[in-house]
Amino acid sequence: MTDYNFAYLDEQTKRMIRRAILKGLAIPGYQVPFASREMPMPYGWGTGGVQVSAAVLTPQDKLKVIDQGADDTTNAVSIRTFFERTAGVETTTTTREATVIQTRHRIPEEPLTEDQILVYQVPIPEPLRFLEPRESETRKMHSLEEYGLMHVKLYEDISRHGHIATSYAYPVKVEGRYVMDPSPIPKFDNPKLGDMAAIQLFGAGREQRIYALPPYTQVVSLDFEDHPFEASKADQICGLCGATDSYLDEVIVDDAGGRLFCCSDTDYCASRRAAGHQGTVLPTSEALA
Amino acid sequence: MEAEVLSGGFADPAIQSAHAFRSVMEAMARPGTLQHISGAEPPAPLSKAAGAVLLTLCDTETGVYLAGEADCDAVRAWLAFHTGAPLTGPSHCMFAVGTWDALNPLSAYPIGTSEYPDRSATLIVECAELAQSGATLTGPGIKTNVALSVPGIDAFQKNRTLFPLGLDFIFTCEGHLAALPRTTQVSAPIGATEVC
Numbered sequence: 001m002t003d004y005n006f007a008y009l010d011e012q013t014k015r016m017i018r019r020a021i022l023k024g025l026a027i028p029g030y031q032v033p034f035a036s037r038e039m040p041m042p043y044g045w046g047t048g049g050v051q052v053s054a055a056v057l058t059p060q061d062k063l064k065v066i067d068q069g070a071d072d073t074t075n076a077v078s079i080r081t082f083f084e085r086t087a088g089v090e091t092t093t094t095t096r097e098a099t100v101i102q103t104r105h106r107i108p109e110e111p112l113t114e115d116q117i118l119v120y121q122v123p124i125p126e127p128l129r130f131l132e133p134r135e136s137e138t139r140k141m142h143s144l145e146e147y148g149l150m151h152v153k154l155y156e157d158i159s160r161h162g163h164i165a166t167s168y169a170y171p172v173k174v175e176g177r178y179v180m181d182p183s184p185i186p187k188f189d190n191p192k193l194g195d196m197a198a199i200q201l202f203g204a205g206r207e208q209r210i211y212a213l214p215p216y217t218q219v220v221s222l223d224f225e226d227h228p229f230e231a232s233k234a235d236q237i238c239g240l241c242g243a244t245d246s247y248l249d250e251v252i253v254d255d256a257g258g259r260l261f262c263c264s265d266t267d268y269c270a271s272r273r274a275a276g277h278q279g280t281v282l283p284t285s286e287a288l289a
Numbered sequence: 290m291e292a293e294v295l296s297g298g299f300a301d302p303a304i305q306s307a308h309a310f311r312s313v314m315e316a317m318a319r320p321g322t323l324q325h326i327s328g329a330e331p332p333a334p335l336s337k338a339a340g341a342v343l344l345t346l347c348d349t350e351t352g353v354y355l356a357g358e359a360d361c362d363a364v365r366a367w368l369a370f371h372t373g374a375p376l377t378g379p380s381h382c383m384f385a386v387g388t389w390d391a392l393n394p395l396s397a398y399p400i401g402t403s404e405y406p407d408r409s410a411t412l413i414v415e416c417a418e419l420a421q422s423g424a425t426l427t428g429p430g431i432k433t434n435v436a437l438s439v440p441g442i443d444a445f446q447k448n449r450t451l452f453p454l455g456l457d458f459i460f461t462c463e464g465h466l467a468a469l470p471r472t473t474q475v476s477a478p479i480g481a482t483e484v485c
Contacts (some may be wrong), residue, residue, distance in 0.1 A: 006303035015348050018310050019383075023407035026457045029428050032407045054312065058307045114319075143403035175429055175472065177453060182312035199318045214318040214472075223381035237367075240329045 007054040008086040013037055017055040017210065021201060024212035029174030030142070031125050031209040037069070039205065046079055047105060047205030049121035053102050056117060056201070057083065062090045064098035069106040069247070069264030069278070107189040108224065109246050109268040112198035114215065120183045122204035125211065127171045127181040147148050147179045150222060170212055173220045180211065180219075187221065187235045188247045194219035236261040239281030241272035293363065297330035298371040309345040313459065316468035321426045321435035323419065324450055329352050332363035337388055339460035344371055346384065346411075352377035353384045357391025359415070379410075386413040388442035391442055395448065398456055406453040409471075413429050414440065420461035428473040436478065445475040 005011065008009060012078045013035075020034040039047040040128070056246070057063070063083050067076040071093040079102060080091045092098050095108045102119040106275065112118060124130075127137045131149045134232040150171055157165045170187035174180050182193055193200070200213040213219065223229035241261045260281055263269035299305040305328035327331060347353055353374045368374055373430030379385060379397035379459040392412055401409035416438070423438040424445075438444060439460070448455045448471055455471030469475070 006307065011302055011306065012348055012350075014306070014310075015346060016350070018314075019351070020407070021314060022317050022411070023409075023459070025314070025430075026472065027406050030453060030473065032404060033405075056307075056311065059304060089351050113483070139404045158438055196306055212318075214470075217429040217433045 004086045005059050006087055007083065008039075009051065013051075014055045014157045015145070016140075017051055020210040021055065021212060024210050025199070026212050027178075028213050028217050029172075029178030029180040029211060030106035031075060031204075031211045034208055034210050035151065036205045036208040038208035041082075041110065042079070043206040044123065045075060046102070048203030048207075048210070049102050049104070049119050049205075050079060050082070050203075051205060052119050052201050052210060053100060054087070057087050057089055057100060058121070058214070059088060061099045062092050062097055064092050064095065064101045064267075065103075065285055066101065066106060066108070066265075066267075067104045069108075069268075070250070070266045072266060093267055094271075096264075100143075103289045104160065106247070106264060107185060107192045109181055109263070109265045112196060114197045116198040119195075120185075120197050120200065120202045122181070122183040122207070122209070124169075125181055125202065125204040125207050125209040127169075127179050127185075137168045142178060145177065147173075147222075150179055153270045154222060154224070158224070163187045164223065164227055166230075170229075171222050173222060175211065175218050176220075179222070182219075186230045186233070187229075190219075190229070190232050214240075237277040237279065238263045238272075241269045241277045242279040243269070243272055243277070293332055294370050295330055297332070297367065299328050299339065305341075306345045310339045312466065313345060313468070315465055316459065317430075317457070317470055319429065319430045320469050320473045321393075321415075321421065321431060321437040321467060323467050324420060325395050325464060325474075326463055326466050328478060330434060332361075332367050334358050334361075334415070335364055335367075335386070336410065336415055336461050337450070337464050339415055340367075342413055342459055342461065342466065343368060343384070343386065347374040348374040349373040349375070351375075351383040352381050352388065354379045354382035354410075356385055356387025359387045359391070384411050384413060386415070386481060387424040388415050393444075395444055395456060397409050400451055400454040400456060402404045403454065406455075409454065409456055410460060411457045413459045415459055416440065418459055423478055425476050425479050426469070427471050427476070430470075434479075437469070442477060443473050445469060445473070449474055461463045 020032040046239040065076040065080045067073040169184040246263045249264045251260045329340035379457040398410040460471040
């Protein structure tokens, strides 16, 4: 740990990131450009989130890292180890114990508190990018609040599929001003973005953007009066813990087409099982006896 | 060079600035809340809180405007030694520090452009006292409403109308700070009959 500055980044870089975070909080949903650094991991592995986490961490923090809800996948494990080694912070997999949570594409099922900070890894921060590839144009569209194109895109979804088929990275409007990409979280998580007690920070390393949502901020998922936004999930219950209200992953379990639906939030699922809840897939204790 | 110039910075910059930044971030994310901040011993008339904010956020890339009494040799030398921040006039600064009267008029500072609203000044306002009483604040970061002793109401209401452009404020007093970003709506104290 002594071979690196605290939390890997040098102090001047951290000051630059910190200034961007403050402006991001002052202008919720607006993407603040920042001079993203090369990190010792490839783009797409959360370099933006890692830089934001490095700028906010203190030695007393307890860090949790999740990848699609799971604490035990490669991305989550490697980032957790990275900060254990470079910042010497304690890590945890328990949502309730963490003070800083870095996440890839999920919001934990358990409601977050005012003592927590949620850091998102963002691949493409610009919600209009796939509709308009030129940065100069999308910047102008944000400044003029010209978001008609986004509604056309959602409308085309309806005309083609009969409903809004966008199921992740579902665009939101922040405080009635900026349209924002909530990162590729499932739209099931969208209702949690608004009025959250925790601070939410978004870091896009390759695209060099930072944006933020202060606590208790109004966040509205774009929709139409006759096609209201709907937070959807697989119409199943968790096979491991029996939860009916959590976001589910579909797992192929054998070569015969066998499928298992289970909580994507591993900590939520494990704590429910520890509390005695049981799904239909795990053998019951009587069956094992 | 006097000892006062060389001392009073962060003894352990990485750790102390991390703690100081969390105070500033909490303040900016939750307008109106008072946060404790420490680690800096700047020369008079700067408060400890203002000194810590400058050490945490300023370096050779940020123009700083010293307003009124803050623009003295001791502060200039201290800031130059510890941050290397270039001193500028109000129209080109990223940060400005001074008392409310010295910082006014607010029209002198950059408020950003419509395409880059982040290119706006942050004003560090030195206050004689800072308390959770007085004007009522509402907006992002505030659950219902919160009271804060802000040095005026009209100026902040006018700043709010510029959104998404505008200035952001950090109020400092001894070892405490509070913040007021451009999104916060400031109104007369609940129960007051007159706008002060």
